[in-house]
Each structure stands twice: as structure tokens, then as C-alpha cells.
Amino acid sequence: MSKLKGIKDYSENELRHKIKTIIEKHYRRYGFESVETSVLTPMDVLTSKYGGGAEILEEIYRLTDRGDRDLGLRFDLTVPLMKVLREKSESIRKPFKRYEIGKVFRDGPTKKGRLREFTQCDADIVGCDKLLAEVELINMVLDIFEEVGLSVKVKVNNRKILEGYLTSKGIEDEKIDEVILTIDKLEKLEFDTLVKELIDKGLSEQLAKDTLSELTDASYDDLKSIDNQIVQEGLSELSEVTDYIRALGREDYILFTPTLARGLNFYDGLVYEVFTTEGNVTSSIAAGGRYNKGVREVTSSDSSAVGISIGLDVVYELLKDETTTNRDGVLVIPLGKEYEIDALKIATTYRSKGYLAEVEKVDRSIGKSFKYADRTNKRYAIVIGEQEVKENKVTVKDLKTGEELVEPLPNKEQ
Amino acid sequence: MSKLKGIKDYSENELRHKIKTIIEKHYRRYGFESVETSVLTPMDVLTSKYGGGAEILEEIYRLTDRGDRDLGLRFDLTVPLMKVLREKSESIRKPFKRYEIGKVFRDGPTKKGRLREFTQCDADIVGCDKLLAEVELINMVLDIFEEVGLSVKVKVNNRKILEGYLTSKGIEDEKIDEVILTIDKLEKLEFDTLVKELIDKGLSEQLAKDTLSELTDASYDDLKSIDNQIVQEGLSELSEVTDYIRALGREDYILFTPTLARGLNFYDGLVYEVFTTEGNVTSSIAAGGRYNKGVREVTSSDSSAVGISIGLDVVYELLKDETTTNRDGVLVIPLGKEYEIDALKIATTYRSKGYLAEVEKVDRSIGKSFKYADRTNKRYAIVIGEQEVKENKVTVKDLKTGEELVEPLPNKEQ
Missing domain, CATH: 3.30.930.10 (Bira Bifunctional Protein; Domain 2)
Structure with missing residues (x-):
């Protein structure tokens, strides 16, 4: 064309x-x-x-x-x-x-x-x-x-x-x-x-x-x-x-x-x-x-x-040849279909705090999800699966420094 | 046309x-x-x-x-x-x-x-x-x-x-x-x-x-x-x-x-x-x-x-028929040409603090300047003239509540 x-x-x-x-x-x-x-x-x-x-x-x-x-x-x-x-x-x-x-x-x-x-x-x-x-x-x-x-x-x-x-x-x-x-x-x-x-x-x-x-x-x-x-x-x-x-x-x-x-x-x-x-x-x-x-x-x-x-x-x-500055975004990665709703709720909570937050919507390895987070300028990754739901807390991984921070699961009461 | x-x-x-x-x-x-x-x-x-x-x-x-x-x-x-x-x-x-x-x-x-x-x-x-x-x-x-x-x-x-x-x-x-x-x-x-x-x-x-x-x-x-x-x-x-x-x-x-x-x-x-x-x-x-x-x-x-x-x-x-919300802007009004530079400096200071700030650029009565401030959604007015420069302070008038606040003149050292 x-x-x-x-x-x-x-x-x-x-x-x-x-x-x-x-x-x-x-x-x-x-x-x-x-x-x-x-x-x-x-x-x-x-x-x-x-x-x-x-x-x-x-x-x-x-x-x-x-x-x-x-x-x-x-x-x-x-x-x-x-x-x-x-x-x-x-x-x-x-x-x-x-x-x-x-x-x-x-x-x-x-x-x-x-x-x-x-x-x-x-x-x-x-x-x-x-x-x-x-x-x-x-x-x-x-x-x-x-x-x-x-x-x-x-x-x-x-x-x-x-x-x-x-x-x-x-x-x-x-x-x-x-x-x-x-x-x-x-x-x-x-x-x-x-x-x-x-x-x-x-x-x-x-x-x-x-x-x-x-x-x-x-x-x-x-x-x-x-x-x-x-x-x-x-x-x-x-x-x-x-x-x-x-x-x-x-x-x-x-x-x-x-x-x-x-x-x-x-x-x-x-x-x-x-x-x-x-x-x-x-x-x-x-x-x-x-x-x-x-x-x-x-x-x-x-x-x-x-x-x-x-x-x-x-x-x-x-x-245009200069690099753009990074944003402070969050990628929430559900470990299987049954954790998608939890992931959606976590993303909603972060968004309401003013963060850019997105739920991983493609099935792939965690390593690949981290790479996606990185190239879309997200700084943090949160993985949610059986253990996180059972223990009622999530780990927030800082993809820049490698640090991890354990936080209670948001919106427990819902 | x-x-x-x-x-x-x-x-x-x-x-x-x-x-x-x-x-x-x-x-x-x-x-x-x-x-x-x-x-x-x-x-x-x-x-x-x-x-x-x-x-x-x-x-x-x-x-x-x-x-x-x-x-x-x-x-x-x-x-x-x-x-x-x-x-x-x-x-x-x-x-x-x-x-x-x-x-x-x-x-x-x-x-x-x-x-x-x-x-x-x-x-x-x-x-x-x-x-x-x-x-x-x-x-x-x-x-x-x-x-x-x-x-x-x-x-x-x-x-x-x-x-x-x-x-x-x-x-x-x-x-x-x-x-x-x-x-x-x-x-x-x-x-x-x-x-x-x-x-x-x-x-x-x-x-x-x-x-x-x-x-x-x-x-x-x-x-x-x-x-x-x-x-x-x-x-x-x-x-x-x-x-x-x-x-x-x-x-x-x-x-x-x-x-x-x-x-x-x-x-x-x-x-x-x-x-x-x-x-x-x-x-x-x-x-x-x-x-x-x-x-x-x-x-x-x-x-x-x-x-x-x-x-x-x-x-x-x-x-479109709803009123838009007011902004927190500042109109700085110089009382004569000789105070325009002071007014520019005051506006610059407020802008650097994140305010919308504008210098009155038309010769008219203070009442008319206040009206202009009001219809352009500015909340505060600052008048600057001989007395303000002499006393080294300005009065910030809140056009919504009528309150006045006396502040030192910014950037005195310049």
C-alpha cells in the first residue's frame, strides 16, 4: 500500500x-x-x-x-x-x-x-x-x-x-x-x-x-x-x-x-x-x-x-535519540487463571494510589514477564499465586535495585 | 466569510x-x-x-x-x-x-x-x-x-x-x-x-x-x-x-x-x-x-x-453547561510601569512553586483587574506599588474569601 x-x-x-x-x-x-x-x-x-x-x-x-x-x-x-x-x-x-x-x-x-x-x-x-x-x-x-x-x-x-x-x-x-x-x-x-x-x-x-x-x-x-x-x-x-x-x-x-x-x-x-x-x-x-x-x-x-x-x-x-526517563509503574503477574481476579484488585489499588499499574495478560515465563515490565518502563513487579493468597501477602520486587518488599494483600475484606 | x-x-x-x-x-x-x-x-x-x-x-x-x-x-x-x-x-x-x-x-x-x-x-x-x-x-x-x-x-x-x-x-x-x-x-x-x-x-x-x-x-x-x-x-x-x-x-x-x-x-x-x-x-x-x-x-x-x-x-x-472548577491562580498587579519588573519577579516565584501566575498587562482600575482575575479563574491577587517595595512586603488577597495575607517580597536579594 x-x-x-x-x-x-x-x-x-x-x-x-x-x-x-x-x-x-x-x-x-x-x-x-x-x-x-x-x-x-x-x-x-x-x-x-x-x-x-x-x-x-x-x-x-x-x-x-x-x-x-x-x-x-x-x-x-x-x-x-x-x-x-x-x-x-x-x-x-x-x-x-x-x-x-x-x-x-x-x-x-x-x-x-x-x-x-x-x-x-x-x-x-x-x-x-x-x-x-x-x-x-x-x-x-x-x-x-x-x-x-x-x-x-x-x-x-x-x-x-x-x-x-x-x-x-x-x-x-x-x-x-x-x-x-x-x-x-x-x-x-x-x-x-x-x-x-x-x-x-x-x-x-x-x-x-x-x-x-x-x-x-x-x-x-x-x-x-x-x-x-x-x-x-x-x-x-x-x-x-x-x-x-x-x-x-x-x-x-x-x-x-x-x-x-x-x-x-x-x-x-x-x-x-x-x-x-x-x-x-x-x-x-x-x-x-x-x-x-x-x-x-x-x-x-x-x-x-x-x-x-x-x-x-x-x-x-x-x-529523539535521548533515552526517556523511567516511570514508576507496577506489573501484577497472576500465576494462573485463578489468580487473575486477585491481580485485577491489586492493580486497582495501586492505580488508586496514582501508580501506573497493569495486569500481565499473556501466559509466559516469569522471566519474560519481568522483561515485558522492563521494556514498558515499569519499575515494580508483583507475582500472585497460591502461596501469596494463602499467606495473605505479596512481594513487591523493585526491578531496578532488585530489592523485595513484603506487603499485606490489599483489599482483604472484599 | x-x-x-x-x-x-x-x-x-x-x-x-x-x-x-x-x-x-x-x-x-x-x-x-x-x-x-x-x-x-x-x-x-x-x-x-x-x-x-x-x-x-x-x-x-x-x-x-x-x-x-x-x-x-x-x-x-x-x-x-x-x-x-x-x-x-x-x-x-x-x-x-x-x-x-x-x-x-x-x-x-x-x-x-x-x-x-x-x-x-x-x-x-x-x-x-x-x-x-x-x-x-x-x-x-x-x-x-x-x-x-x-x-x-x-x-x-x-x-x-x-x-x-x-x-x-x-x-x-x-x-x-x-x-x-x-x-x-x-x-x-x-x-x-x-x-x-x-x-x-x-x-x-x-x-x-x-x-x-x-x-x-x-x-x-x-x-x-x-x-x-x-x-x-x-x-x-x-x-x-x-x-x-x-x-x-x-x-x-x-x-x-x-x-x-x-x-x-x-x-x-x-x-x-x-x-x-x-x-x-x-x-x-x-x-x-x-x-x-x-x-x-x-x-x-x-x-x-x-x-x-x-x-x-x-x-x-x-x-458543557456545568461550571468548571476554579484554579488556584495568582494575578500580580503592578501599580505603574516602574513596578512591572517587580511584578514579573513575583510571578516567576509563584510559577516556580507550581502556581498559575500572570502579570496584569493592561492599565485599568484595581477593581477591573480583580474582575479580570476572577473571570480567568485566579484565586489570588497581589498588588505591587511604592509602599510594597518600600516596606519590602506584599499583600496576597484571596479573592474567594476576602482574606489578606502579608508576605515578604520574594527574591529580595536580586
Whole structure:
């Protein structure tokens, strides 16, 4: 039967569950609430203005239903959030802090860490103008990767710095978004390729070269000396956020990167991308920014929005060769059919104490049962047979240390 | 913009998260491990024999990708599990206990509790012939609904009883699956409609009427008196499972229902469906059974399999008018921009203690901030301003009881 490239099943996969659980725990601890949006989306919603660049639109999986409606599969979790905001604009009270962990679909080229069906973990704050929102998201993502066990750097920039800088270079307003799209590729493509791209977009060769090289080398102080109000505003926001992160003792994680743009003109304030120094994945593992402009175009309100999105699959890819930690489970092994009920009762008692507990359900030697316990991450084994029932006690064997502990049979009175 | 019937978004939805968390907790506590399968599936996999009745095949959302491959969206979580079993048959060690909580898609008619995009929560045991597997799944589902807070009945039957009974009535082997499909509708359609359906399937009017009415009224003892080996085998399995459930003190939840069939001939042993007596939902909220035949046809092995599937959306529908329980969260309110850093530090301290903690990020009156704390399920509020910093302590206000507790400012040394 057919197989599909870029579309994976994850069997017996406790590591993915662990990563997802850590992300969700922190999202909730920071006060984000669960939102679940639909996968099937009307095409007119997906292709509307805020949908992203034309590149993404080409990657939409399209289909029609029985009623011949044009549908597509969601390609991110931001468009569905915009749909919820528009449809429920009156009932949603702000600030609206939501998270969603869900699958998205893109019919594009695949590579390591880039699949056609993948899982995003998004957190967004709608209705908060303050930079405290950005600080919260960056601080949260650092908490997450600390617990996940990946060392990270957060590259930060501000779209205002880019826009103001390009204006100060004399580039016309209507060309700025296009130029930024090219600048965003600085870490992926050759310098000369990008110079050509900028010339095609109407810049002189000199201006194209100057812009790219100046931005790459620009320090905070270089940009501070530019006489442009938008640049100054961007720098001031950036330093406020950095001050807060410093106060939290985490400034070492922050790296000002003037060429960072996050592609889409959907963003209009602070932007950030998280990278890890471990493994061989060069793409970002999380990214986000402020998109007041995006949310305003869609909801026709004067609202504001900031978000972050973590890529579950790329994080999983980085960690998958590590061993997962053991759990404290119990396997109860009945020595024959007549002890199955006792085994069931013992397992119930352990479960009610919060343990993972399972009854051995296959006839095999005790040695093989112990092996099954071991490979399914159980720490303890309890054997129950004639002697145990007669003496009214069981032996709990610790499979890690080899120790044995004799305990009275639970639920004797039943 | 377009809206779709039968396809929902769930915004600010903590109840769905709560139900899902309870289900997952019990699945894991019984030793099931996480498997994630893909949504996009090649059509030849979906339409293969084990895919279910023709009715389901008509409801598949179909699409093609850029490479013109015929794809469909998964319509349940069993077909994807079969795909994993086939592809990884050599590396999967049995018994293989997996759970998956995920979206499935059916382009069919909608009604209350029946959507086009919905979430199933499946647990399956592959490679266990013993009835202990069935006992474990039924016991687990009772644990789940006890914690969820829904009173339930589990209707049980055995396909062997149905098949043996129909054979004993002189119905030919090749008609039996078709007749069972009609019997399965006994609780949904009129008696006369079903008699006509059986006549169309080649039964005499008398036989059709007798079969339907006898089965509806049949007691365990009535069936016990039938001289047919398959019926006796089915009854014996049924009573073994009932004995175990009785030993666990839960026989009152079990209701022997000889007309229960679970449609598909995919099943060949014990079958069960869970119903609730609460609310106005008449369809089952969970269902499953043994499908040795199903798994053997697909994997060409002599393996066995038993499963259960809980419908998240129908459980949510039943509970959605209930209030969710409060959380013990903290809202930290800075009295002006200069206290934002202190507020961030206080929130960090509470989070590290395991609390949900958030910094107020909107300028508004303290009364409004308290209201925001309240509606986002936070129990405590901490106000921080000039006086608090000067006196080096904060007041923690319990918004539920009105009590106030003065605490030293955390992290003074920083």
C-alpha cells in the first residue's frame, strides 16, 4: 500500500508526549487557556489577506465536500485564531490569552525537520499593547526549553528598526515589504543572490550591497545614530524588553539580530526566533512576534496581538535519540487463571494510589514477564499465586535495585 | 466569510481540556502508551477491506496532493493503527498497548453530538487473547466516567452469540453479516421497517419477525438453552467477563444486551457500548470490542486485538453547561510601569512553586483587574506599588474569601 513522504506516524512514542506535556504545562502556568480550532477551513478564509505570503497559499491542501464547498486544511494556527476573533469579537474579553497545540498541513517540499503534516504549539495574547506581553512570551519559551533540556538563543529584532532603516536609505514605502522579504533570507542564501534579488526589486546595485552589508554588521549603537523616528522607536522597544529580560537574569539568551524579519508584513513590532546550538537542525525551533497590523486588518478593530509558536516536530527531532526517563509503574503477574481476579484488585489499588499499574495478560515465563515490565518502563513487579493468597501477602520486587518488599494483600475484606 | 456546518471551534475552552486530561490520565495509568498517526492517508489504505462498511467510505473527505496522489482524511483511529501494525509488524513487541486522542473526519449528515470533524480517544490492546483485556478496558472506561462525573451503563454482548443464534435459526452463513447489520439498528428504527429490511435480505416474514422479537426479549438463560456451540462459547466468555467485573464491585454498570452488534463484521468477540442516563444524548458515548478477525485480515498474522473509543465531543456536549472548577491562580498587579519588573519577579516565584501566575498587562482600575482575575479563574491577587517595595512586603488577597495575607517580597536579594 502507498506511503507518503513528509507524513509520519509516531508509534510507542512517549518522548513526543513528554515534550507536549512540558509545553502545555508552561502555557497554562502563564495563564493561557485552551482553544481548539478546526482543521477544515473554507478556502476564502485561508486565502484572505492575513493568510500569509503567496508561497504558503500554493501549499494549501485543497478539497471539496459533498456540498461542493471549497475547503482547505489549515496551514498554521494563526489564521484559525483570526477566524475565532472575527466570529466571536463581541463575546471575547480582552486580554484574550489562548494556546493551541494542533496539526497543520502544507503541501510543500520536505526536509529534515520540515514535514507536510506537522504539529505547532501556539500561544497568543490579544488585546495587550504593553511590551510586558513580549517579555512574558520570551520568558515562557525559555522556561520551556530549560525543562525540555535544550540550550537555546533567542534572536530578537523589531520590524520598526528595519522599516525605519530602509526609509532612511531612501527606499520608497511601497518597496519596503518586498525588500524585507529579501533581507529575511540573509542566513539562507548567498549574498550575491540577494543583491540580484534587490536589483530586480528596483534598487541600484550600490544601494542593494550597502543595505545588506550594513544591516548584517549593524550594532545597536550604529542604528542608534540613525536620525529616523521609527528606528528610534524600534530600538527603544527593544531595549525595554531586553531590560526586563535582564532583570529576570536571562539576558545571556537574547541576541539582537538586525536582519531578522520573520518574512510576512503581518508583523509590525518586536519579532523573535529561537535557535538551538545542539544537534544538526539549523532552522528555528520557535518563533513569533507582534502582529497588531495583522489582527487589525482582519478584525477591523484597534486591537493588538503578540504570539509565539513552537514546532513540536523539530524539537522532537533534536531529542529523539535521548533515552526517556523511567516511570514508576507496577506489573501484577497472576500465576494462573485463578489468580487473575486477585491481580485485577491489586492493580486497582495501586492505580488508586496514582501508580501506573497493569495486569500481565499473556501466559509466559516469569522471566519474560519481568522483561515485558522492563521494556514498558515499569519499575515494580508483583507475582500472585497460591502461596501469596494463602499467606495473605505479596512481594513487591523493585526491578531496578532488585530489592523485595513484603506487603499485606490489599483489599482483604472484599 | 463562509462557515461550515458540523465543524466547530472551541474558544476559551477549559472543559474540553479537563475531559481530555482525565481520559489521558487513566489511559496512561493502565499502561497505554502514546501513538500519533497521520491525518492524511493514502486512499488505498482507507478503502482497504478493514476500512468498515460502505457507508463510511462514502463519507471520506478526498483530495489530491501536488504529486496527484489520491488521499483521504482518516475517518477513525483504527485504520491508522492497522497501518502502523502492518508497516512496523517486525519491530512492535506484543502486547502492544496504545492510545491516541485525535481528530477524525466524516463528510456525512450532522446532528446533536455528531459532527463532521470530531475527536476520538482510542485505547487498544494488540496481541492478547485473554478476556482480561476486555475487563481492563471496561474497568478503565468506568474509572474515566466516574471521574468525569457522568453516570453510565455499559451494554455488552458477544458477536458469537448473535452469529450462533442466527445459525441455529437456519440462516445461511453468507447472510449472517447482513442480518446483523439490520439487528444493530433495533434501537434506532421501527420494528416493521427492520422486518422489511430482513425480508429484502432474503428471510421469510415469519423468520424475520421471530428473529427480531426473540432477540429483543432474550435473557441469558433463554440463550443458554440453545443447542449451538458458538452461542455457548459466546455466553461463556460473557459470563467470565461479568464475573471479573463483579469481583471488582462493578456489576451494576453492566447490562447484557443480545441485540448489540456494533455494525461491522470487523468485530468477532465481545462488544460493548457505553451510554449515559444524563442529558438528552441517546447515542453511545464510548464503544468497542474484540476484533481479532479485523486485525488478522490486515496484518496477515494470527494476532488479536481489543479496543475502546470514547467520543470527546459527545461527552463535552453532555457536560458543557456545568461550571468548571476554579484554579488556584495568582494575578500580580503592578501599580505603574516602574513596578512591572517587580511584578514579573513575583510571578516567576509563584510559577516556580507550581502556581498559575500572570502579570496584569493592561492599565485599568484595581477593581477591573480583580474582575479580570476572577473571570480567568485566579484565586489570588497581589498588588505591587511604592509602599510594597518600600516596606519590602506584599499583600496576597484571596479573592474567594476576602482574606489578606502579608508576605515578604520574594527574591529580595536580586
